[in-house]
Amino acid sequence: MEKSKKSYTRSSKMGLGRLIPALFASSSLGLCALDAITYEVHGDLINFSKVGFNNNPINPVKGLYPTGTFVELTGKLESTMHLGKGWSVSIGGALGGMPYDGTRYDRYSKNLIQDAASTKITQGQYAGKTYLEVWEQQKNSCGGKWGCGSILNGGKYANTGTPGGIADPRGIGYMFMGEWNGLFPNYYPAYAYSPGQSRPYEVYKANIQYKSDKVWMILGRYDTTQVEDIDWFYQLTQGFYGLFKLHSKVKLQVFSSWGRGIADGQWMFPIYREKPWGEHKIGLIYQVNKHFSIHPHVWFSPQVFTAPEVKFHYDTNPEFAGSGFRSQTTFYAMYVYQWKNDYVPGIGHVGRYGLARYNTWDTWGLYNGVANNVNAPTGFNANAPWCGKGYNPWCGLQGPGGATLLFKQRFDINNHNTSFGIYLNIGNPNPNIGTYGNPVAIDGVEQWTGSIYGLGFASINNITAADAVTVYWKGGGVYGNFDWELAERFTHAPRTTAQALALYLNYQFGKHVKAGIKLEWFYAGINAGYNPGVGFLSSYGQPFNMTTGVFSSGSFAQNYANVGGVGKTVWQDRSHLMTHISYSF
Template sequence: MKNSVPLKNKVFCGLYVLSLSASMQAFDYKIEVLAESFSKVGFNKKKIDIARGIYPTETFVTAVGQGNIYADFLSKGLKDQGHVLEGKVGGTIGGVAYDSTKFNQGGSVIYNYIGYWDGYLGGKRALLDGTSIHECALGSDGKVIDSIACGNARANKIRRNYLMNNAFLEYRYKDIFTAKGGRYQSNAPYMSSYTQGFEISVKIKDKNEGSHKLWWFSSWGRAFAYGEWIYDFYSPRTVIKNGHTLNYGIHLVDYTYERKGVSVSPFFQFSPGTYYSPGVAVGYDSNPNFNGVGFRSETKAYILLPVHAPLKRDTYRYAVKAGTAGQSLLIRQRFDYNEFNFGGAFYKVWKNANAYIGTTGNPLGIDFWTNSVYDIGQALSHVVTADAVSGWVFGGGV
């Protein structure tokens, strides 16, 4: 965090649930409506001085609303046999109630939080005709002069403050098989927020009280639909082939073994033409069935070993060249006692390990997009930059 205090004011103005059943009790649905406000207050009020690299920290307030329709498609008889088929359709809309950056040199940059959308494959802003935009001046040749103010005005022109973030079907059979596809909230460690794709998992138990889970996850789009961020679906990783921008997706295969609170999860995540990353997560949970009563100790460690594709190695990512490969180590400890929790974490990055994988999601357990919006990567914290060493403590309660 850099001279700022983010205040997540989750103001649930309404959470209305309506459940109606068909005459044969084979179809149930409910409607959910919620509202959220996010505030970030920056205490650094310095005027922009590009030559000296001086920038302020932004202050802004948002108002965001979301509505969803959840449906349960199966009869009670099928559900009693362990079958579940459900889905959800919903969207999010929001806006900015206050924006301190609109008074700064270059104009408003809060589109980086709310509404930025450069098209699914990128490049939409560059194609926008700037001749009709007040902030875009014309040169002697009649062409638009590429300035910071013009670039920000273009980005604000194509803002999209709404999206359909939920549109999925999910089938489950007991605790054995799961298949899910569409647009939904991702739970992949290195691919957070909303995803557009599918996942399949199979889980079996052995004679020694252990469980084995094999999970495949594929995504061809990412989106944000929260109080702090609204981005419509876009391709987080693309490649250029024969002059065309292509999205080969982000894919993950993960095997997890669990027994008596101990877990080991070797995994391989990759985006063809961009990166290929083996890794492993190991953990210990002293009370896997913890429900807010009693004591729990949870330890988790992640090792990530990304290798970048040859055509990406000379690309600069967050002001540092991506390079051939990198590594990262995260060790996280959390203690729970009844409804209170506290803990700490250590995080080490070697080279530019997060050039392509660690910023589309990261199991740090903290919000690492809390820097100034004027810094590298749209408020990206330096905790994930090249060769960074970080540690933090936390505490809270329900």
């Protein structure tokens, strides 16, 4: 130890070049006189299944799509080596597969062509014509473009819309198991969705960590659910996490992410480039007393968004262990500013002038026939020419942002609990934050429960839609190794109205095996002007434009073009059964 101190002193006289190596070898971070090295190994084998009760055939004209049924298997193995003095190194990998993908067997409606011939388009440049008229007109419009094909003549990139025929023998189950969207320098490359590009495997942990009573740092790939107060990001990342104790009541938090992924049994997303220049967070955690904390901070992604937020949390009984009474009150207030200077060379607009991401804005439906004046010289936005003439400046675009307010209340009485909450969007704050990690999910309010052919691809529901309000209630109990929960949710937005009621049952069998089941009744209506099938893709991953009948790569890369909308509100049953069983060691 004394030798380390002398090395540090000499280096401080020799310049920064020798100071930094000496610092990391000094006793101040505990690298000298290490304790005995120990290690641990953990693993999981997970089976997850979803059975959708709505098996309607695909009919884009009517806006009808099945919910989706699939079975997944995931194996995870990780090891952590404890070097002593707070230092550790971890590495972990996952491998998955989908024994059954129901989308490979989903069929077109037997009435597809008949309905296309008798139904008129109600919006855009083809308004007044029947779908079949325009489909016939556009069926040869691809001109050999990669990934482009028509529903009428099929071809290399799209299967012919044969009434009663299978829509896509390849299936789109890769959106749950193996979807990969590129890592730097790539960014959502269109080829990532072509056959053979999915990756149901990943190295999800590869990090070095230091933790003491004053400092906690992680560098590399790690699981954000295992650190403190990363509420808007799920699950895996690569980058840096730091938590520094500045005072007995104040900690500084720094989070810098340069990739995001998932490996939780339901999803397998190898870590990919979520934002052009990463996503980051910096803030303070002020523990006023053992009951009350305040967490002011800011999330930001250069050229995309900046989101200042404050979180308040009050806990009447932090030491609660299943006996007595506990009340927890949490409030989030976030304002999301979408950048004006949002053009990234080689990528395009990624902030307020970017096309509506995850369709959370859906403005081509909401403001049908109303133009924007973003491109003042021509009177319309070249990225969204379908909007016509009018006054809305954000038709089809992400827009300037907005605010999100979330209030959560939970009560525990011995082994029983009840909770409720309200999630409110003012404007469109969630195209870039809230869709891939959200505090309501921490409270068990699931976001990804719709049709696999629906919003954002892979079944996101409308909690994070523009101008959406969601209220929910939950109640449950714990009885030894068994727990249950009943949850109800109601969501209303310009795009949709939805209601769900779910029952969760879980049981822990000994140390290693856990099993559970969820049965959910879920009913949702998509309003006129919106498209219930924005995630209906060709075998090469291109979205279907119900207005033109073309699967086009021009509508791809997570930034949707106008893919049409239904002429009247469409109500569909999204009820489903989910099961899981896992073996862990």
